[in-house]
Amino acid sequence: xxxxxxxxxxxxxxxxxxxxxxxxxxxxxxxxxxxxxxxxxxxxxxxxxxxxxxxxxxxxxxxxxxxxxxxxxxxxxxxxxxxxxxxxxxxxxxxxxxxxxxxxxxxxxxxxxxxxxxxxxxxxxxxxxxxxxxxxxxxxxxxxxxxxxxxxxxxxxxxxxxxxxxxxxxxxxxxxxxxxxxxxxxxxxxxxxxxxxxxxxxxxxxxxxxxxxxxxxxxxxxxxxxxxxxxxxxxxxxxxxxxxxxxxxxxxxxxxxxxxxxxxxxxxxxxxxxxxxxxxxxxxxxxxxxxxxxxxxx
Amino acid sequence: xxxxxxxxxxxxxxxxxxxxxxxxxxxxxxxxxxxxxxxxxxxxxxxxxxxxxxxxxxxxxxxxxxxxxxxxxxxxxxxxxxxxxxxxxxxxxxxxxxxxxxxxxxxxxxxxxxxxxxxxxxxxxxxxxxxxxxxxxxxxxxxxxxxxxxxxxxxxxxxxxxxxxxxxxxxxxxxxxxxxxxxxxxxxxxxxxxxxxxxxxxxxxxxxxxxxxxxxxxxxxxxxxxxxxxxxxxxxxxxxxxxxxxxxxxxxxxxxxxxxxxxxxxxxxxxxxxxxxx
Numbered sequence: 001x002x003x004x005x006x007x008x009x010x011x012x013x014x015x016x017x018x019x020x021x022x023x024x025x026x027x028x029x030x031x032x033x034x035x036x037x038x039x040x041x042x043x044x045x046x047x048x049x050x051x052x053x054x055x056x057x058x059x060x061x062x063x064x065x066x067x068x069x070x071x072x073x074x075x076x077x078x079x080x081x082x083x084x085x086x087x088x089x090x091x092x093x094x095x096x097x098x099x100x101x102x103x104x105x106x107x108x109x110x111x112x113x114x115x116x117x118x119x120x121x122x123x124x125x126x127x128x129x130x131x132x133x134x135x136x137x138x139x140x141x142x143x144x145x146x147x148x149x150x151x152x153x154x155x156x157x158x159x160x161x162x163x164x165x166x167x168x169x170x171x172x173x174x175x176x177x178x179x180x181x182x183x184x185x186x187x188x189x190x191x192x193x194x195x196x197x198x199x200x201x202x203x204x205x206x207x208x209x210x211x212x213x214x215x216x217x218x219x220x221x222x223x224x225x226x227x228x229x230x231x232x233x234x235x236x237x238x239x240x241x242x243x244x245x246x247x248x249x250x251x252x253x254x255x256x257x258x259x260x261x262x263x264x265x266x267x268x269x270x271x272x273x274x275x276x277x278x279x280x281x282x283x284x285x286x287x288x289x290x291x292x293x294x295x296x297x298x
Numbered sequence: 299x300x301x302x303x304x305x306x307x308x309x310x311x312x313x314x315x316x317x318x319x320x321x322x323x324x325x326x327x328x329x330x331x332x333x334x335x336x337x338x339x340x341x342x343x344x345x346x347x348x349x350x351x352x353x354x355x356x357x358x359x360x361x362x363x364x365x366x367x368x369x370x371x372x373x374x375x376x377x378x379x380x381x382x383x384x385x386x387x388x389x390x391x392x393x394x395x396x397x398x399x400x401x402x403x404x405x406x407x408x409x410x411x412x413x414x415x416x417x418x419x420x421x422x423x424x425x426x427x428x429x430x431x432x433x434x435x436x437x438x439x440x441x442x443x444x445x446x447x448x449x450x451x452x453x454x455x456x457x458x459x460x461x462x463x464x465x466x467x468x469x470x471x472x473x474x475x476x477x478x479x480x481x482x483x484x485x486x487x488x489x490x491x492x493x494x495x496x497x498x499x500x501x502x503x504x505x506x507x508x509x510x511x512x513x514x515x516x517x518x519x520x521x522x523x524x525x526x527x528x529x530x531x532x533x534x535x536x537x538x539x540x541x542x543x544x545x546x547x548x549x550x551x552x553x554x555x556x557x558x559x560x561x562x563x564x565x566x567x568x569x570x571x572x573x574x575x576x
Binding site: 048055086090 | 301304305308309312313314383387388389391392393394395396397398399400402572573575576
């Protein structure tokens with residue numbers, strides 16, 4: 001797989017505070033990545049370093065095959081971090097023209113991209129007259145002007161109203177469906193869960209997990225069960241090596257699977273032992289549960 | 299190079315206050331011509347400024363560049379705010395993310411400084427030429443184009459001053475504070491010079507020797523005040539028993555000092571930007 005970004009042992013210190021600590025991960029072409037982490041976990045600092053606005057303390061990173069200056073590599077990247085930053089006295093089109101000049105791309109895509117984010121009818125309005133949602137959409141249009149190899153979004157829905165959040169998500173989904181690599185930093189887990197195939201989880205500048213969303217949890221899901229004879233059910237489950245932790249939670253019994261197993265298989269197995277279930281649900285932990293589990297440890 | 303200048307001009311083109319101030323600046327320069335129409339009438343005594351020889355070639359080059367240089371403060375406002383705006387709009391960060399390097403960023407600002415200084419120099423050259431051709435008593439080609447060093451000195455002076463403003467904009471990040479800093483700096487230079495001259499090194503040349511290296515003082519020394527060179531004032535002084543023996547030429551040492559400062563200001567702007575986390 002072709003690497004777009006490789007980060008090796010990256011560290012950033014602000015005086016005594018270590019914002020990013022020995023971080024390593026890589027971004028492969030074609031995937032949609034989420035960087036997850038509580039506030040202050042080093043997400044924005046990491047993005048700031050690879051985007052040339054924050055100086056690293058040690059370690060290194062390379063864009064594409066590493067044979068290109070960071071600032072030239074960034075011409076093939078589209079990135080929005082925090083607020084949308086544009087010149088308030090210029091119109092949408094004038095601002096995008098400036099970005100084209102910086103990125104050294106032709107200005108013919110401006111109309112197409114403004115249409116994509118639904119701002120074509122406001123193209124001659126000054127940036128200062130835009131609402132936050134419109135500013136954020138203009139920022140996305142600007143990041144897409146060069147048809148980037150990778151789109152980097154840092155908290156793209158922060159501060160937006162529900163309608164704005166919905167619009168941004170739709171746009172992200174459209175872009176992802178076109179095969180663009182996306183790196184999305186967010187603390188909104190359902191947002192990441194809906195669009196991302198891979199995640200990097202940060203906590204206090206340390207990477208806790210990096211890999212596919214599915215592979216994040218080593219377990220094979222868990223079962224919630226109920227029966228007339230709970231004691232018998234519990235003994236039966238604990239005697240079977242296919243089940244790991246078995247615990248009582250209110251009226252239900254929760255059993256974690258050690259090996260992949262269908263709910264119907266479990267039902268059959270228990271029925272053969274003379275146990276009939278009145279409730280059986282198999283579920284995987286949500287990203288939120290997994291995330292909270294991972295970030296609360298140590 | 300052209301790309302960088304193009305980027306910066308796109309930023310300025312739509313900025314109304316930058317445009318207004320620049321236009322005012324150039325209009326004010328042409329107002330130097332109005333000095334020609336100043337007339338005094340005290341009873342029988344008629345005094346017309348234009349007749350005092352201030353528009354004679356080659357003196358006019360000296361006089362006009364000196365007067366026009368005072369107006370550079372207007373363009374300084376444009377230069378300082380074109381830098382500090384990048385901080386307040388946070389577009390500096392966005393420019394870098396979009397793929398401009400920090401070196402290119404400083405270079406694009408410096409090229410704009412060169413352009414402004416260049417346009418202003420050409421402008422003052424044309425205004426002086428027209429004024430001179432209208433009022434000068436001497437119109438031989440060899441006289442008209444003598445003392446052109448003042449035009450060169452004017453360009454260097456503007457570039458240095460605007461580079462200083464650029465540096466202050468990078469350093470202070472806020473235009474009002476940067477301009478305040480500029481004034482404080484000027485006062486500090488005067489104070490230091492005054493203290494040396496009348497307190498610490500009385501009756502020696504040390505104060506002048508040290509002060510010639512101060513940036514603003516060095517820029518001011520490039521074009522020395524031209525008024526005491528006027529015939530009328532010279533003869534008046536002679537009658538009072540004063541004798542001016544001042545060297546009005548543009549000195550090479552002075553040019554070198556100013557060029558060194560210019561280089562330092564641009565280099566420091568880059569160094570600060572490079573070191574800062576945005």
